[in-house]
Amino acid sequence: MAFLSLEGLSKHFGTHVAVDGLTLAVEKGEFVSLLGPSGCGKTTTLQMIAGFVEPSGGAIRLEGRDLLAVKPAKRGLGIVFQSYALFPHMTVAENVAFGLEMQGVAAAERTRRVGETLELVGLGTFAGRYPRQMSGGQQQRVALARALVIRPQILLLDEPLSNLDAKLREEMQIELRQIQRTVGTTTILVTHDQAEAMALSDRLVVMNHGRAEQIGPPHEAYERPATPFVASFLGRTNLVNGTTVRPEKIWFATSGLAGKVRTRIFQGNHWLYQIETADGLVTVIRQNTGEAMPGEGEAVHLAWAAT
Amino acid sequence: MSRNGPIALIYHTLFVIFMLAPILVVCFVAFTPEGYLSFPTDRWSLRWFYAIGRYPEFISAFWRSLWLGALSSAIAVAFSVPAALAIGRHRFRGRDAMTALFMSPLMIPHVVLGIAFLRFFTELGLGGTFVGLVLAHIVVVLPFALRLTLASAVGLDRSIEHAAISLGASDRTVLRRITLPLVLPGLISGWALAFINSFDEVTMTVFIAAPGTETLPVRMFLYIQDNIDPLVTSVSACVIAITAAALIALDRAYGLERLLVGRSVDGR
Ligand SMILES: Nc1ncnc2c1ncn2[C@@H]1O[C@H](COP(=O)(O)OP(=O)(O)OP(=O)(O)O)[C@@H](O)[C@H]1O
Numbered sequence: 001m002a003f004l005s006l007e008g009l010s011k012h013f014g015t016h017v018a019v020d021g022l023t024l025a026v027e028k029g030e031f032v033s034l035l036g037p038s039g040c041g042k043t044t045t046l047q048m049i050a051g052f053v054e055p056s057g058g059a060i061r062l063e064g065r066d067l068l069a070v071k072p073a074k075r076g077l078g079i080v081f082q083s084y085a086l087f088p089h090m091t092v093a094e095n096v097a098f099g100l101e102m103q104g105v106a107a108a109e110r111t112r113r114v115g116e117t118l119e120l121v122g123l124g125t126f127a128g129r130y131p132r133q134m135s136g137g138q139q140q141r142v143a144l145a146r147a148l149v150i151r152p153q154i155l156l157l158d159e160p161l162s163n164l165d166a167k168l169r170e171e172m173q174i175e176l177r178q179i180q181r182t183v184g185t186t187t188i189l190v191t192h193d194q195a196e197a198m199a200l201s202d203r204l205v206v207m208n209h210g211r212a213e214q215i216g217p218p219h220e221a222y223e224r225p226a227t228p229f230v231a232s233f234l235g236r237t238n239l240v241n242g243t244t245v246r247p248e249k250i251w252f253a254t255s256g257l258a259g260k261v262r263t264r265i266f267q268g269n270h271w272l273y274q275i276e277t278a279d280g281l282v283t284v285i286r287q288n289t290g291e292a293m294p295g296e297g298e299a300v301h302l303a304w305a306a307t
Numbered sequence: 308m309s310r311n312g313p314i315a316l317i318y319h320t321l322f323v324i325f326m327l328a329p330i331l332v333v334c335f336v337a338f339t340p341e342g343y344l345s346f347p348t349d350r351w352s353l354r355w356f357y358a359i360g361r362y363p364e365f366i367s368a369f370w371r372s373l374w375l376g377a378l379s380s381a382i383a384v385a386f387s388v389p390a391a392l393a394i395g396r397h398r399f400r401g402r403d404a405m406t407a408l409f410m411s412p413l414m415i416p417h418v419v420l421g422i423a424f425l426r427f428f429t430e431l432g433l434g435g436t437f438v439g440l441v442l443a444h445i446v447v448v449l450p451f452a453l454r455l456t457l458a459s460a461v462g463l464d465r466s467i468e469h470a471a472i473s474l475g476a477s478d479r480t481v482l483r484r485i486t487l488p489l490v491l492p493g494l495i496s497g498w499a500l501a502f503i504n505s506f507d508e509v510t511m512t513v514f515i516a517a518p519g520t521e522t523l524p525v526r527m528f529l530y531i532q533d534n535i536d537p538l539v540t541s542v543s544a545c546v547i548a549i550t551a552a553a554l555i556a557l558d559r560a561y562g563l564e565r566l567l568v569g570r571s572v573d574g575r
């Protein structure tokens with residue numbers, strides 16, 4: 001039996017269907033990402049699990065028990081909101097201690113666990129600060145600490161890294177993954193960033209218009225997309241001779257599909273090509289190995305492995 | 308200074324003079340010895356300040372105004388909180404009608420309110436009582452209290468409360484530990500604005516106050532109907548001095564801008 005299961009979960013806002021019969025089983029300790037374009041119902045799904053949005057239909061079960069019958073305050077979930085939602089009038093330590101206080105944990109034990117969790121997210125020396133005195137990345141880690149310290153059964157993360165710059169986001173992804181591995185908390189992450197979802201998750205739920213188009217490990221979803229939407233959402237694709245081919249799986253050969261280089265862009269570790277062919281524009285990505293590569297305007301032939 | 312041209316500078320100077328001149332004239336006249344309003348003068352005296360001592364009804368009217376303002380504003384704010392939280396964060400039937408109802412005292416001339424309350428309180432046996440004054444002032448200052456309370460309730464991020472709930476807080480705990488502290492700056496500003504309006508109110512109060520429940524402005528208004536001496540100017544000077552002292556103290560302790568604009572603690 002799955003740890004957390006969503007069974008035909010739906011949400012209608014008037015006539016608009018935000019979530020449409022979503023079924024998903026999450027195992028204990030698993031890291032699952034809800035991935036999809038803006039407005040596809042990711043936040044609504046998460047809010048239904050958290051209890052802040054009431055489903056129009058379907059069921060949510062935690063270890064077989066009906067979670068919808070449990071009040072949001074009693075669900076024991078750790079939530080990191082997109083806006084962090086830190087308590088602005090409390091210090092970092094007070095923010096993190098709040099959940100423990102609600103559980104009636106004794107003061108000494110509270111202090112110990114708050115200190116421990118702040119260490120875990122690398123904010124050991126920031127306990128006395130107010131949220132407004134911290135950077136976005138630090139606030140995000142406070143939000144994570146606040147959710148983790150209550151030892152939640154499930155961690156719900158709603159685009160927690162979207163406000164960070166690229167470098168900090170990458171650091172936080174690694175940190176998040178490490179923390180999740182250390183603590184072993186079942187985690188559901190909402191994101192519209194496919195790279196982030198693939199980097200962090202055990203499994204992806206690729207959503208579109210409130211439905212799950214594909215549920216599976218990142219590698220599988222990337223290599224064997226179930227629908228054209230999944231293929232185009234998870235990275236670039238080409239449609240050549242009626243088959244979809246990933247740009248990095250095409251190479252320059254002495255024979256094959258003839259074409260002419262229209263643009264060539266250098267991106268450090270790889271080259272990005274747009275090739276004009278009889279079949280239309282084809283995108284090609286080649287690893288930068290230091291060798292000379294075809295230039296713009298040159299005639300080339302394209303080949304790829306049959307799938 | 309360099310950003311403002313000379314014309315703007317002159318304009319602002321004239322504007323400030325225009326605002327301050329009546330106050331300054333009142334303060335000057337308060338220090339004259341004559342038995343009538345004389346200005347300008349070259350003789351100075353504290354005679355009319357000593358004279359206040361002979362009119363204890365001014366002193367008691369001052370304290371009454373203070374209590375009346377503090378009490379009616381506090382009740383108006385207490386009433387505003389649930390109203391503002393409901394109006395600011397939920398869509399429900401009658402929401403607009405409710406807002407309009409609370410704001411309506413702004414639209415009604417105070418003379419009309421005064422006459423209406425006079426009739427009403429006489430029927431109820433509250434005519435000329437302090438309770439009647441408090442009730443009437445609550446109605447008049449409610450829009451001011453509600454306005455600022457509403458502004459801070461609308462600006463409140465719901466997900467902060469959701470975060471508290473998800474951490475196991477009950478509805479009451481969320482209200483006490485999260486919601487109220489976050490709207491507190493709005494409440495304080497609303498109270499201050501309501502207090503100023505109550506302290507200042509004369510048009511309506513003159514109808515419903517009786518001898519023994521007169522507020523300071525009403526007492527002054529009645530006094531100058533029968534007298535032409537500068538006693539009211541010395542009383543005014545005292546009020547101005549007290550107001551200035553209170554504003555300075557508030558500014559030191561809390562920041563005047565924050566108070567009047569209703570900013571929250573963390574500057575959002
Ligand atoms: N309270 C609401 N009332 C009406 N429609 C809503 C409400 N909340 C969400 N929706 C609609 O439901 C759909 C799904 O919204 P949701 O917030 O779940 O999207 P999302 O996948 O989280 O998007 P994003 O990536 O932009 O955050 C959207 O079309 C949205 O307009």
Ligand SMILES: [Mg+2]
Pocket residue numbers: 042043044
């Ligand atoms: Mg969202």
